[in-house]
Amino acid sequence: MDKIILYVPSSIDNVHFVSDVTESFARSIITFGNKKLEADFMNDVKLIMYELFSNCVLHGYTDNIKVTYGLEDEHMIIEMEMKGKGFMIKPVKSTSGEEIDNYYPPYPQKIHGKEFILYNDPENQVLCKVLGEKELFFFHKKVNSEEESLDNIPEHYGILLITSLSKHFSYKRTNEGVDTFLLKKSVKDFI
Numbered sequence: 001m002d003k004i005i006l007y008v009p010s011s012i013d014n015v016h017f018v019s020d021v022t023e024s025f026a027r028s029i030i031t032f033g034n035k036k037l038e039a040d041f042m043n044d045v046k047l048i049m050y051e052l053f054s055n056c057v058l059h060g061y062t063d064n065i066k067v068t069y070g071l072e073d074e075h076m077i078i079e080m081e082m083k084g085k086g087f088m089i090k091p092v093k094s095t096s097g098e099e100i101d102n103y104y105p106p107y108p109q110k111i112h113g114k115e116f117i118l119y120n121d122p123e124n125q126v127l128c129k130v131l132g133e134k135e136l137f138f139f140h141k142k143v144n145s146e147e148e149s150l151d152n153i154p155e156h157y158g159i160l161l162i163t164s165l166s167k168h169f170s171y172k173r174t175n176e177g178v179d180t181f182l183l184k185k186s187v188k189d190f191i
Helices: 012-029 034-059 157-166
Strands: 003-009 063-074 075-081 117-121 126-131 135-142 168-173 178-186
Touching: 003 012, 012 063, 012 075, 012 168, 012 178, 034 063, 034 075, 034 157, 034 178, 063 117, 126 157, 157 168
Parallel strands: none
Antiparallel strands: 003 063, 063 075, 075 178, 117 126, 126 135, 135 168, 168 178
16 A cells, blocks of 8 residues: 655644645545545545544644555545544443443553443434553444434534544554554545
């Protein structure tokens, strides 16, 4: 897989630059079926990158962010790395009815294999599965809830956007304190 690596100062002022580079990379590796499919794909990846980069800047407490782009098995791959304090699991609901607590990595053994609801509205949930002491997998789930409609945007709305627009979204933290978010966006429906 050919890769392009970009090092960007951690500033919200750079969010449009990162989004534009993402769009340029996508155009360089994908031959789109038509202009509508191309526009749809570009809107998706730009929104994903805006949310992911701005979340890394606002919550990562880091000086620089490394963005790696690639294409693998009909998926555009994007990795975002930073030296930060780790992704805090901040559930809005528990899937098993147990007490809700916030967790930073290393995640305790007692929650390995468990799922937490990070975002919840009447039609959507974003769940976080704890794969290990420094590894998470996020996924979007459609629901039909009796809850009332939203008056304002709940926390973790950005993760809803990322998970609903991508095929894969995960997180790992190294022993050296490097946080990596990995996402895969399928291209096969757009070519």
